[in-house]
Amino acid sequence: MYNSGKIIAGLAVFFILATLPFLLNLGKANAKIEPSIDTPEINAMPVKHCVEPKAFMRSEHMQLLNTWRDEVVRNGNRIYVGSDGNEYGISLQNGCMKCHSNKKEFCDKCHNYMAVVPYCWSCHIAPKENKS
Amino acid sequence: MSMNRRQFLKLASASTVLGVGGASVISNIGRGNLEAAQIHPDPRALKAKRWGFVVDVSKLSTDEDYQKCVNACHDIHNVPNNPNPRHEVKWIWRDTYEHTFPNTAEDKIMNKELQEKNFLLFCNHCQNPACVRVCPTKATFKRASDGIVMQDMHRCIGCRFCMAACPFGARSFNYTDPRPNIKVENKTFPTRMIGVVEKCTACYERLAIGQQPACAEASSGAIVFGDLDDPNSEVRKLIAEKYTIRRKPELGTQPSIYYVIGGGEHA
Amino acid sequence: MLEKALSGSNRYWAWIFFLLAVIGVGCIAYWKQLNEGLGITGLSRDVSWGLYIGQFTFLVGVAASAVMLVIPYYLHDFKKFSKIVILGEFLAVSAVIMCVLFIMADMGQPMRVANILLHPTPGSIVFWDVVVLNGYLLLNLIIGWTTLGADRKGVRPPDWVKPLIYLSVPWAVSIHTVTAFLYAGIPGRHFWLTAVMAARFLASAFAGGPALLIILALLVRKFSKFDPGTEAIQAIGKIVTYAMFANVFLLGLEFFTAFYSNIPGHMHPFHYLYVGIDGHTKMVPLMWLSSILAVVALAILVFPHLRRNESILAFACIALFSSLWIDKGFGLIIGGFVPNMFEGITEYWPTFLETLITAGVWATGFLILTVLYKVAIAVREEDTAVEH
Ligand code: SF4
Ligand code: SF4
Ligand code: SF4
Numbered sequence: 034m035y036n037s038g039k040i041i042a043g044l045a046v047f048f049i050l051a052t053l054p055f056l057l058n059l060g061k062a063n064a065k066i067e068p069s070i071d072t073p074e075i076n077a078m079p080v081k082h083c084v085e086p087k088a089f090m091r092s093e094h095m096q097l098l099n100t101w102r103d104e105v106v107r108n109g110n111r112i113y114v115g116s117d118g119n120e121y122g123i124s125l126q127n128g129c130m131k132c133h134s135n136k137k138e139f140c141d142k143c144h145n146y147m148a149v150v151p152y153c154w155s156c157h158i159a160p161k162e163n164k165s
Numbered sequence: 166m167s168m169n170r171r172q173f174l175k176l177a178s179a180s181t182v183l184g185v186g187g188a189s190v191i192s193n194i195g196r197g198n199l200e201a202a203q204i205h206p207d208p209r210a211l212k213a214k215r216w217g218f219v220v221d222v223s224k225l226s227t228d229e230d231y232q233k234c235v236n237a238c239h240d241i242h243n244v245p246n247n248p249n250p251r252h253e254v255k256w257i258w259r260d261t262y263e264h265t266f267p268n269t270a271e272d273k274i275m276n277k278e279l280q281e282k283n284f285l286l287f288c289n290h291c292q293n294p295a296c297v298r299v300c301p302t303k304a305t306f307k308r309a310s311d312g313i314v315m316q317d318m319h320r321c322i323g324c325r326f327c328m329a330a331c332p333f334g335a336r337s338f339n340y341t342d343p344r345p346n347i348k349v350e351n352k353t354f355p356t357r358m359i360g361v362v363e364k365c366t367a368c369y370e371r372l373a374i375g376q377q378p379a380c381a382e383a384s385s386g387a388i389v390f391g392d393l394d395d396p397n398s399e400v401r402k403l404i405a406e407k408y409t410i411r412r413k414p415e416l417g418t419q420p421s422i423y424y425v426i427g428g429g430e431h432a
Numbered sequence: 433m434l435e436k437a438l439s440g441s442n443r444y445w446a447w448i449f450f451l452l453a454v455i456g457v458g459c460i461a462y463w464k465q466l467n468e469g470l471g472i473t474g475l476s477r478d479v480s481w482g483l484y485i486g487q488f489t490f491l492v493g494v495a496a497s498a499v500m501l502v503i504p505y506y507l508h509d510f511k512k513f514s515k516i517v518i519l520g521e522f523l524a525v526s527a528v529i530m531c532v533l534f535i536m537a538d539m540g541q542p543m544r545v546a547n548i549l550l551h552p553t554p555g556s557i558v559f560w561d562v563v564v565l566n567g568y569l570l571l572n573l574i575i576g577w578t579t580l581g582a583d584r585k586g587v588r589p590p591d592w593v594k595p596l597i598y599l600s601v602p603w604a605v606s607i608h609t610v611t612a613f614l615y616a617g618i619p620g621r622h623f624w625l626t627a628v629m630a631a632r633f634l635a636s637a638f639a640g641g642p643a644l645l646i647i648l649a650l651l652v653r654k655f656s657k658f659d660p661g662t663e664a665i666q667a668i669g670k671i672v673t674y675a676m677f678a679n680v681f682l683l684g685l686e687f688f689t690a691f692y693s694n695i696p697g698h699m700h701p702f703h704y705l706y707v708g709i710d711g712h713t714k715m716v717p718l719m720w721l722s723s724i725l726a727v728v729a730l731a732i733l734v735f736p737h738l739r740r741n742e743s744i745l746a747f748a749c750i751a752l753f754s755s756l757w758i759d760k761g762f763g764l765i766i767g768g769f770v771p772n773m774f775e776g777i778t779e780y781w782p783t784f785l786e787t788l789i790t791a792g793v794w795a796t797g798f799l800i801l802t803v804l805y806k807v808a809i810a811v812r813e814e815d816t817a818v819e820h
Contacts, residue, residue: 106319251475251778253477300553322539322542323541326556330618331773333773334774340470359468359541
């Protein structure tokens with residue numbers, strides 16, 4: 034029993050050490066990398082805007098996409114009303130990536146930098162890109 | 166420059182036309198839920214209490230009749246064409262009478278024409294689906310609004326319990342990466358990935374924008390889609406007029422596909 | 433106490449490294465499966481569960497069988513089991529860990545396994561299986577470790593373990609009942625849709641698990657100075673015999689219902705397993721081997737004087753264990769899937785890689801078992817040294 038106490042404490046310490054890199058990374062979601070929005074679609078917009086302001090999209094797009102995914106697949110809700118009051122059709126392939134047709138420069142750049150590998154593209158078909 | 170969420174929320178509340186409401190609306194997203202005002206269905210969406218199908222096999226005869234329904238579905242949904250039959254993936258397919266109604270197949274002296282008839286099989290969108298009952302993650306679930314049995318390929322852990330449970334063999338598992346086996350990709354629809362289960366989703370993505378299921382559309386009237394809960398719907402009228410059967414009704418799943426067999430007045 | 437696992441004879445280390453090598457090979461095979469999908473197995477659209485799930489089911493039984501020692505010892509104060517009961521508890525621990533590994537091996541998207549907890553679905557039997565299996569693992573770890581620790585110091589186990597021990601009894605029954613419910617509640621799989629499934633599971637578990645324990649106890653005695661007790665082994669032999677008779681009886685009931693009712697769907701899986709259908713006979717030799725082994729084992733076990741000879745007993749236990757391993761770890765699952773939902777036949781046979789992964793999981797289980805037994809034996813050997 035004395036031993037089991039020590040073992041549990043030891044395990045706890047080990048667990049914390051092993052997860053330390055992740056714990057330290059928590060809340061450090063802001064990369065220094067600037068994703069490119071230089072696509073013909075975006076350049077053609079009179080006023081460049083996304084479904085929500087840039088800072089929000091930058092830090093919260095994963096939550097937004099998660100929520101969207103569940104709303105579309107599970108609740109059949111396909112129209113999003115942004116805080117600008119505009120309505121947007123929800124779709125990764127037919128929405129987001131229509132404007133951000135430069136996945137490599139837009140998505141991958143940051144994701145690679147942050148060393149995250151979202152599995153979106155295992156199913157969703159990435160836009161055709163010329164090269165690079 | 167970095168801006169934390171709280172700063173941003175303040176900024177959003179000051180700048181958005183919705184005022185303070187805007188901030189709370191956005192902060193909701195982080196918690197994984199949106200308010201009703203922020204999200205809604207497409208107004209064009211088709212609505213019903215319980216979607217169902219009537220498949221009139223007397224209107225299907227040539228290979229072509231069957232194949233065009235199958236292709237309509239498999240092409241738009243990026244269903245892979247797996248060369249290995251053990252790893253076959255299919256949402257809708259053609260099968261014999263014996264396979265469709267195996268419990269009646271012991272009859273050796275039945276009507277020849279019926280015995281040789283082929284059927285179109287796909288998910289029955291059962292009212293009491295066994296697949297939904299067993300799924301440990303709600304990756305397959307029944308939509309409360311219209312009775313469609315959905316498959317959330319994002320959530321599926323690939324345990325294949327639903328495949329064991331479905332009495333109709335309606336489900337397929339991705340034993341291999343499906344992508345190399347999709348000849349022409351439909352770029353407006355996702356594929357699936359290794360290790361998840363897929364099946365007919367009643368074309369939920371088409372219903373959502375006011376279109377009929379692809380197989381029904383391609384079937385020249387052999388597949389009729391409609392609300393089984395509405396006594397005035399076309400499907401209900403067909404069921405009232407004709408003799409229809411369902412697959413394995415004795416198991417109590419209440420399939421929502423009704424098969425019209427007898428040619429009779431159609432022939 | 434764990435440090436006791438770090439000193440041992442050359443033979444001990446050779447065994448450990450052998451297991452590590454098998455685990456290593458299994459890991460490589462699993463890596464391939466992870467990258468290429470379950471297509472590397474013999475599974476198919478029609479037979480969507482196979483060796484992994486069969487082994488899982490079988491091992492749940494092995495885990496549950498610890499209760500056959502716990503009940504006599506703790507509830508009936510059957511002192512002869514005092515030394516061997518720890519072997520049962522540690523066997524349960526490694527069996528449950530193997531169960532978890534087999535489930536992970538079978539999963540198409542193992543990375544998402546947390547979804548079971550993130551989206552808890554009490555309507556799904558899998559949810560309850562996860563709950564009871566993990567609970568059982570924890571219970572046995574705590575009970576085994578604490579009682580052994582107390583033993584080492586020569587004191588009585590603390591009072592708070594008693595309620596846990598009592599709890600572990602119904603809990604053991606629950607793990608195998610819930611596992612049976614995975615199958616027994618599915619409409620349209622006639623082979624599984626039977627009310628005696630859970631009872632049969634328990635009967636076969638209480639035969640197969642203790643049979644394995646007898647083999648292990650004999651090995652322990654051979655390779656260490658610790659003697660789990662001749663009378664204890666004999667008592668377990670009796671349990672094995674009764675449980676196996678119950679199991680065979682329940683299997684007989686299945687045959688009666690299927691064939692006297694003459695309902696095709698109920699008869700076909702038996703046809704497939706024991707005589708084959710339309711030339712599809714892959715399972716037939718295995719199922720007959722299982723039946724013959726069962727008969728042989730019972731023919732030996734039923735005579736107490738044969739049972740008393742430990743080499744004969746060991747032989748009977750190996751026969752019985754193998755019989756159940758085939759029947760429950762393989763035939764049971766395949767019979768549910770063949771014929772398929774269209775009354776067609778797709779046969780299943782595990783591939784080489786699948787077998788390597790399976791061997792890797794077993795090796796992991798044996799490694800854990802070896803380490804735990806090593807600790808237990810070291811503690812017990814110390815005891816004897818002090819006493820004498
Ligand atoms: S046909 Fe099978 S997959 Fe479809 S709803 Fe019914 S049980 Fe589920
Ligand atoms: S395979 Fe996917 S959909 Fe089917 S039961 Fe498992 S998690 Fe649910
Ligand atoms: S309803 Fe849609 S998804 Fe289902 S079979 Fe027809 S086309 Fe395919």
